[in-house]
Amino acid sequence: MRLLLIEDETALRHSLKKQLEADGYRVDEAAxxxxxxxxxxEYPVDLAIVDLGLPKLSGLSVVEKLRANGKTLPILILTARGSWQDKVKGLEAGADDYLVKPFEYPELVARVKALLRRSLKAASDTLVLGPISLDFSAQQAKVDGVSVDLTTFEYRMLEYLVRERARVVSKQELSDYLYPHDEDRDSNVLEVLIGRLRRKLDPDGSLAPIETLRGRGYRFVIEPA
Incomplete structure (x- = not known):
């Protein structure tokens, strides 16, 4: 999962980024x-963590503008303000949950996991789609109960396609999701990764979980039971 952390406190931002990445999340940051x-x-994001007390543009305004732009990603707001009015304002602006500073990291990551489960419409950390199952906590995929040996990139690609399975994901969007924003990418590498992922999930070609739509992108076609 790719998270966006918008926090102006440098020490806190770096600490959260380090801990979240140690837990397997890809984290982009903004000060x-x-x-x-x-x-x-501009870029694909699974969830945003937004501090309310930000410079240049307040966290509340960030949330309002994202919702006005039609962005539906889960948003967790961080606030040093303890009044219920501030929490209500954040939620009414479109945030999905809030956390009051100071907080312990386990509480933050628990809320992140809950919001991601909700966005995936999964009741637990495991989502079953036909013979394929994904364990989001372990970052593990199985086919017919047997673990599939995926690289980090292959797993992230699969997880994103599963999350966005209601629509076609373009090559550019998938590339933006997988790679750092300032890194040059070769589209041929993406095609190789898709091919490799297909072979690992569906070695005999009977399942066909990932559809290619020429000139448009890719779509995961298996729905939960």
């Missing part, structure tokens, strides 16, 4: 509201 809003609008 102010303007940069955070730009990244959330």
């Amino acid at each position: 102010d509201g303007e940069d955070g809003l730009f990244q959330a609008n």
Whole structure:
């Protein structure tokens, strides 16, 4: 999963980024509201963690603008303000949950996992789609109960296609999701990864879980039972 962390406190931002990445998340960061809003609008993000007290553009404005732009990603707001009015304002702006500073990291990651489960419409950390199952906590895929040996990139690709399975995902979007935003990418590498993922999930070609739509992109076609 790819997270966007918008937090102006440098020490806290670096600490959360390090802990989240140790737990297997890909984390992009922004130190102010303007940069955070730009990244959330321009690149694929699974969830945003937004501090309310941001420079240049407040966290509340970031949330409002993202929702006004039609962005439906889960948003967890962080606030040093303890009043119920501030929490209500954040939720009414479109945030999905809030956490009051100071907080312990286990509580933050628990809320992140809950919001991601909700966005995936999964009741637990495991989502079953026909013979394929994904364990989001372990970052593990299985086919007919047998673990599939996926690289980090292959798993992230599969997880994103599963999350966005209601629509076609373009090559550009998938590339933006997998790679750092300032890194040059070769589209042929993406095609190789898709081919390799297909062979691992469906070695005999009977399942065909990933559909290619020429000139448009890819779509995961198996729905939960």
